[in-house]
Amino acid sequence: MNPVSRWIERRRVERELAAEMAEHLAEKIERLREEGYSEEAAARLARVQFGSVAVAEEDSRAAWGWNGVEEIWQDIRFGWRMLTKTPGFTATAIAVLALGMGMNTAMFSAVKAVLLSALPYPAPERMVQLNQTAEDGHPMNVSNLDFRDWRAQSRAVEAMAAYGLDDVTIAGDFAARRARMAAVGAGFFRVMATGAAIGRTFSAGEEKPGGPATLVFGYELAEAVFGAPGNAIGKRVRLNGMVFTVIGVMPARFTFPGNAELWLPNDLFPDDSTRSAHNYRIVGRLKAGLTVRQAQADMDVVAARLAKEYVDDRNEGIRVTTLYDALVGSVRPALWILLAAVGVVLLIACVNVSNLLLVHAAARRREMAMRRALGAGGGRLIRQLLTESVMLAAAGGLAGLALAEVGVKILRATAPEGIPRLQNLAIDGGVLAFSAGLSLVAGILFGVLPAIESSNADLNDALRQGAGRGEGRTQKRWSEVLVVGQVTLAIVLLSGASLLVKSYWRLAHVETGLNSGGVFIADVTWPASADGNSVDGAFVRRTGGQMLEQIANLRGVRAAAFVHGLPFEGAPDGGFEIEGRPLPADPHMYPDSDYSMVTPDYFGVFGLPVLQGRGFTQGDERSATQVAVVNVTFEKKYFPNGDAVGKRIRFFGFDRKPRFLTIVGVVPDVRNEGLRRPVAAEVYADYFQHADSAMDSTLVVRGPASAAARIKQIVMFLNRDTAVSFASMDSLISGTVTRERFQTALLGLFAACALLLAVVGIYGLLSYTVTRRMSEIGVRMALGAGRGTITRHVLWQGSVLVGVGIAVGMAGSVVVTRVLQSLLYEVSTTDAAALLAAAVGFAAAALAGCYLPARRASAIDPTEALRAE
Amino acid sequence: MLILQTLRVGALHGYAIAQHIQQTSQEVLQVEEGSLYPALQRLLREGWVTASWGMSARNRKVRTYRLTPAGRKQLDREIAGFERLLEGIGRVMRPAES
Numbered sequence: 001m002n003p004v005s006r007w008i009e010r011r012r013v014e015r016e017l018a019a020e021m022a023e024h025l026a027e028k029i030e031r032l033r034e035e036g037y038s039e040e041a042a043a044r045l046a047r048v049q050f051g052s053v054a055v056a057e058e059d060s061r062a063a064w065g066w067n068g069v070e071e072i073w074q075d076i077r078f079g080w081r082m083l084t085k086t087p088g089f090t091a092t093a094i095a096v097l098a099l100g101m102g103m104n105t106a107m108f109s110a111v112k113a114v115l116l117s118a119l120p121y122p123a124p125e126r127m128v129q130l131n132q133t134a135e136d137g138h139p140m141n142v143s144n145l146d147f148r149d150w151r152a153q154s155r156a157v158e159a160m161a162a163y164g165l166d167d168v169t170i171a172g173d174f175a176a177r178r179a180r181m182a183a184v185g186a187g188f189f190r191v192m193a194t195g196a197a198i199g200r201t202f203s204a205g206e207e208k209p210g211g212p213a214t215l216v217f218g219y220e221l222a223e224a225v226f227g228a229p230g231n232a233i234g235k236r237v238r239l240n241g242m243v244f245t246v247i248g249v250m251p252a253r254f255t256f257p258g259n260a261e262l263w264l265p266n267d268l269f270p271d272d273s274t275r276s277a278h279n280y281r282i283v284g285r286l287k288a289g290l291t292v293r294q295a296q297a298d299m300d301v302v303a304a305r306l307a308k309e310y311v312d313d314r315n316e317g318i319r320v321t322t323l324y325d326a327l328v329g330s331v332r333p334a335l336w337i338l339l340a341a342v343g344v345v346l347l348i349a350c351v352n353v354s355n356l357l358l359v360h361a362a363a364r365r366r367e368m369a370m371r372r373a374l375g376a377g378g379g380r381l382i383r384q385l386l387t388e389s390v391m392l393a394a395a396g397g398l399a400g401l402a403l404a405e406v407g408v409k410i411l412r413a414t415a416p417e418g419i420p421r422l423q424n425l426a427i428d429g430g431v432l433a434f435s436a437g438l439s440l441v442a443g444i445l446f447g448v449l450p451a452i453e454s455s456n457a458d459l460n461d462a463l464r465q466g467a468g469r470g471e472g473r474t475q476k477r478w479s480e481v482l483v484v485g486q487v488t489l490a491i492v493l494l495s496g497a498s499l500l501v502k503s504y505w506r507l508a509h510v511e512t513g514l515n516s517g518g519v520f521i522a523d524v525t526w527p528a529s530a531d532g533n534s535v536d537g538a539f540v541r542r543t544g545g546q547m548l549e550q551i552a553n554l555r556g557v558r559a560a561a562f563v564h565g566l567p568f569e570g571a572p573d574g575g576f577e578i579e580g581r582p583l584p585a586d587p588h589m590y591p592d593s594d595y596s597m598v599t600p601d602y603f604g605v606f607g608l609p610v611l612q613g614r615g616f617t618q619g620d621e622r623s624a625t626q627v628a629v630v631n632v633t634f635e636k637k638y639f640p641n642g643d644a645v646g647k648r649i650r651f652f653g654f655d656r657k658p659r660f661l662t663i664v665g666v667v668p669d670v671r672n673e674g675l676r677r678p679v680a681a682e683v684y685a686d687y688f689q690h691a692d693s694a695m696d697s698t699l700v701v702r703g704p705a706s707a708a709a710r711i712k713q714i715v716m717f718l719n720r721d722t723a724v725s726f727a728s729m730d731s732l733i734s735g736t737v738t739r740e741r742f743q744t745a746l747l748g749l750f751a752a753c754a755l756l757l758a759v760v761g762i763y764g765l766l767s768y769t770v771t772r773r774m775s776e777i778g779v780r781m782a783l784g785a786g787r788g789t790i791t792r793h794v795l796w797q798g799s800v801l802v803g804v805g806i807a808v809g810m811a812g813s814v815v816v817t818r819v820l821q822s823l824l825y826e827v828s829t830t831d832a833a834a835l836l837a838a839a840v841g842f843a844a845a846a847l848a849g850c851y852l853p854a855r856r857a858s859a860i861d862p863t864e865a866l867r868a869e
Numbered sequence: 870m871l872i873l874q875t876l877r878v879g880a881l882h883g884y885a886i887a888q889h890i891q892q893t894s895q896e897v898l899q900v901e902e903g904s905l906y907p908a909l910q911r912l913l914r915e916g917w918v919t920a921s922w923g924m925s926a927r928n929r930k931v932r933t934y935r936l937t938p939a940g941r942k943q944l945d946r947e948i949a950g951f952e953r954l955l956e957g958i959g960r961v962m963r964p965a966e967s
Contacts, residue, residue, distance in 0.1 A: 016932065017910070020882075020883055020906070021903070023932075024902065027927065027929055049902055050902045051901030051904060052901075053903060056903035056904060056906045059906075059907035
């Protein structure tokens with residue numbers, strides 16, 4: 001039967017039943033009248049003997065199995081009436097829930113975008129990343145020579161491609177701009193199983209050394225540069241001074257690897273120098289049906305073979321990870337922790353609403369008792385109350401969605417670049433389903449206790465106690481338990497946030513060694529040399545010198561320099577030999593150091609004093625002696641007697657033909673490898689002496705920001721293919737900890753919400769108690785209790801709850817905050833100061849929450865309180 | 870079972886069924902008359918009775934219920950079951966006679 005005819009049928013049956021029962025009663029009354037009863041008495045007696053018409057109707061419906069839908073609908077209508085009857089209560093509950101649900105929905109959409117969605121490539125489960133691993137298991141990039149052997153020898157990986165990432169400047173018939181370029185090896189697009197949306201990707205001929213210079217653009221970049229992606233095809237683009245032809249445009253949102261905007265064939269300029277040149281990352285596609293574990297076993301064999309064959313590969317392994325893990329593995333713990341944290345906030349919100357409902361239920365005890373008396377079953381009442389709470393939750397969920405929309409916008413705007421795939425963040429069907437499910441669960445969660453509690457209302461009790469006065473002992477006990485639970489949860493969150501804040505504070509206050517305030521920086525690209533593999537050194541020496549001279553002459557500029565290997569940007573490092581000391585047989589045991597190349601004023605820009613010897617001078621550029629300046633750590637490590645100046649060292653793979661550098665000076669340490677890592681040994685070489693190695697350089701200037709426009713003109717006039725955009729050195733440094741800042745800010749926000757909700761919970765319970773006990777307090781005061789006594793009494797009541805909650809919460813924190821381990825920097829998960837700060841902070845806020853009701857209690861006028869009886 | 874038994878003698882409407890049960894049980898079985906109707910609905914649903922609107926002896930528009938053949942069989946089954954139960958109870962209560 002279709003729903004319509006079923007409905008019609010049902011209306012008919014109900015109509016007939018009603019008519020039938022009415023007839024029954026009429027007949028009965030008639031008979032009773034005949035027996036001599038008065039009209040009134042007959043009607044009453046008939047009704048008594050018949051029993052409840054409503055119950056009979058309901059049971060009849062049950063006989064037909066119609067009750068489910070009908071009752072739910074009835075409950076909803078009734079619930080709507082009840083909720084709109086108490087708008088204050090309803091609005092409060094919905095607001096509290098909306099806060100919790102909104103944050104959860106927003107956070108879940110982030111988790112979904114980053115962790116739960118499949119990679120947007122065909123058969124993503126077969127995609128893997130391959131790394132070489134050092135002896136200690138640390139993953140490394142791979143040399144081109146090793147990569148080729150891997151590709152030739154692997155039997156489990158169907159296709160493999162190497163790639164490198166670089167920021168470059170592109171120029172042409174448009175304003176020069178920086179772009180993120182991926183140099184991709186042969187077969188890269190086959191591994192990704194993704195072709196160009198317009199035009200084509202590289203042909204075999206273009207993926208060979210000396211092939212035609214071609215480029216593939218990303219959809220978004222092509223749109224930005226050429227107006228429409230289609231216009232890009234056939235365009236000529238200068239990249240580091242070389243001319244390339246655009247042959248294709250990738251589909252929108254294809255940005256692999258690492259937010260790449262354009263792709264260039266890597267094999268155009270292969271770097272086949274040595275097996276220790278770990279320059280490339282490898283992406284691969286497994287043969288269908290093989291697991292990562294099988295591929296790992298296969299590559300282990302390859303690694304063992306290579307380790308035997310080549311000294312550079314000794315003790316090195318190969319690790320196969322799924323591409324998914326490689327992409328999101330590093331952010332996964334933080335995201336789950338944040339989702340759990342926001343779940344706790346919702347839990348606290350639920351407890352709040354649960355408590356509100358308990359209070360509300362006390363006011364409805366008479367109603368409940370009455371309905372029981374009229375024949376409603378306990379289960380039926382619980383269902384009615386649960387319907388109400390689910391309705392509340394649904395309303396909260398809807399309001400929360402609006403909030404989540406805002407939250408998602410904020411997340412998108414503030415999220416650090418380092419979190420992959422977050423740009424796909426959106427509230428979609430899956431998120432909506434999550435939100436709906438969450439509402440249902442939350443509604444039942446916070447509704448079930450009050451529902452059971454109030455459906456147990458005893459008729460006699462409730463009716464005897466009079467309107468609005470019945471406060472069950474158990475109800476109060478439950479309220480207290482809920483508040484303690486709330487405090488516990490809030491304390492755990494606060495402790496976590498406190499630990500993260502401390503950790504972030506430590507990280508942000510690491511001594512960098514640089515006087516970075518007032519220094520601004522810009523990336524600079526130089527034209528490539530003829531073979532494409534290095535820089536046109538003559539050009540750099542000529543133009544670079546001119547630039548620095550002109551910039552230094554600008555008003556307010558104190559110093560300007562070029563640097564290759566700016567701190568915090570991943571300085572290059574390499575092995576070297578010290579003149580007069582024998583080299584160990586194993587290349588892994590060679591002395592090694594970070595190195596960078598700087599022009600003479602570099603130390604001046606960052607306020608680094610020369611501790612021994614001298615810095616670089618203008619004369620070094622033309623001198624035949626290659627010079628170097630080392631940092632304190634370098635001297636301590638390799639010349640513990642403090643006699644580094646005058647010694648000679650030689651790097652491998654530093655220049656075309658490695659030469660000895662004479663150490664001429666020592667400068668203080670700088671956190672060259674970032675805030676999280678200890679200072680590494682570092683060698684500074686003279687920039688202009690090695691100009692053809694300084695492909696990616698940075699211009700650093702100490703001076704007023706107002707000079708930026710002039711500097712830009714100077715740089716672009718002398719080097720037309722450079723796009724200059726300035727940033728402050730401080731923002732670069734703080735940019736290395738944006739992810740930590742982001743995590744800390746989010747967890748801090750969640751903890752603040754938890755704190756607020758918990759304090760509101762305590763406040764609510766106490767003010768309710770005060771209202772309930774108005775007359776009792778009045779009596780006490782009439783009997784001589786001072787206002788201070790009353791205040792203390794109420795405060796004490798609140799403090800006990802808070803105290804118990806804090807104690808349980810602290811115990812819980814010690815266990816729970818362990819999950820934060822991987823996110824903390826130089827802070828133990830049981831850091832006493834941080835945990836104590838959380839407890840004290842909460843206690844202060846909670847006390848404020850207790851104080852208001854306590855004051856109110858003490859302000860009660862005994863005469864009025866008693867008269868109100 | 871009581872309703873079915875009552876209807877065995879012929880078609881009756883709700884009020885008459887209630888009266889019949891009360892009177893023949895000599896007021897031992899005093900149930901709320903209203904609870905008769907859900908029971909009747911169940912019987913309708915099982916197909917053991919049919920209902921039709923007609924006029925009662927007192928000239929009221931009433932719905933009279935009539936036993937169907939299936940209802941008759943069901944009644945026989947229920948009576949048989951009930952008698953076995955009674956017999957069992959009887960044996961327990963008066964063991965000497967057996």
